[in-house]
Amino acid sequence: MDRKLYLSSLFLVAMSGACLAGEKNGENWLVGTWVLCEDPDNSPKDSLQFNADGTGLSIRSKGNIELLHRHSGQDVQLLANANGYAIPIQLKASESFDKLMLYSEKTKNTSIYVRDDSPLAKDCSVK
Numbered sequence: 001m002d003r004k005l006y007l008s009s010l011f012l013v014a015m016s017g018a019c020l021a022g023e024k025n026g027e028n029w030l031v032g033t034w035v036l037c038e039d040p041d042n043s044p045k046d047s048l049q050f051n052a053d054g055t056g057l058s059i060r061s062k063g064n065i066e067l068l069h070r071h072s073g074q075d076v077q078l079l080a081n082a083n084g085y086a087i088p089i090q091l092k093a094s095e096s097f098d099k100l101m102l103y104s105e106k107t108k109n110t111s112i113y114v115r116d117d118s119p120l121a122k123d124c125s126v127k
Contacts, residue, residue, distance in 0.1 A: 028052055029093075029097050030050045030069070030071050030076065030093075031050050031051065031052050032049075032050060032115055032116070032117065033047050033048070033049045033050075033059075033115070033116045033117075034047060034048045034049075034050070034100055034113040034114060034115055034116065035047045035113060035114060035115075035116045035121055035124065035126075036111060036112075036113055036124075036126045037099075037112045037113060037114045037120065037121065037123075037124035037125070037126055038111060038112040038124065038125055038126065039109075039111040039112075039125075039126050040107070040109040040110070040111070041104060041107050041109050041111065043111070044060060044061065044062070045060075045061070045126055045127075046058055046059060046060040047059040047113075047116065048067070048078075048100070048113055050067075050069055054068055054069055054070060055067065055068060055069075056068070056069050056078075058080060065080050065081060065082060066080070066081040067079065067080050067081070071093075074092050074093040074094075074095070074097070075090070075091075075092060075093075076090070076091040076092065076093060076100060077089070077090060077091075078090075078091065089102070090102075090103075091113075098114065098115070098118060098120060099112050099113065099114055099120070100112070100113040100114075101113075
């Protein structure tokens, strides 16, 4: 019985260490507001707000759109509620987790979002 308890404890410690190692910038690196910084397609300016509970908003001048989000590593998946339709959106974080990139299959361009509290925000071309 002691061996089972020991192995279970060892497994839990190893798993918690693996989880911590896998989250370079912590579990909540995505939480906060990200502003559109670079946009070759000249889309209307928006911001993405990510909440810790997996909800969020696309904040736009024409009205906000509710989001659900999840992430794994650098991959970020969104489901946007556009007039009752769930629109899937894929973003990818930079290796340093300070940019979110949105690639358009239609135009072949990549838009970039940065955290609104990041020093990178002051150099954005989208105003």
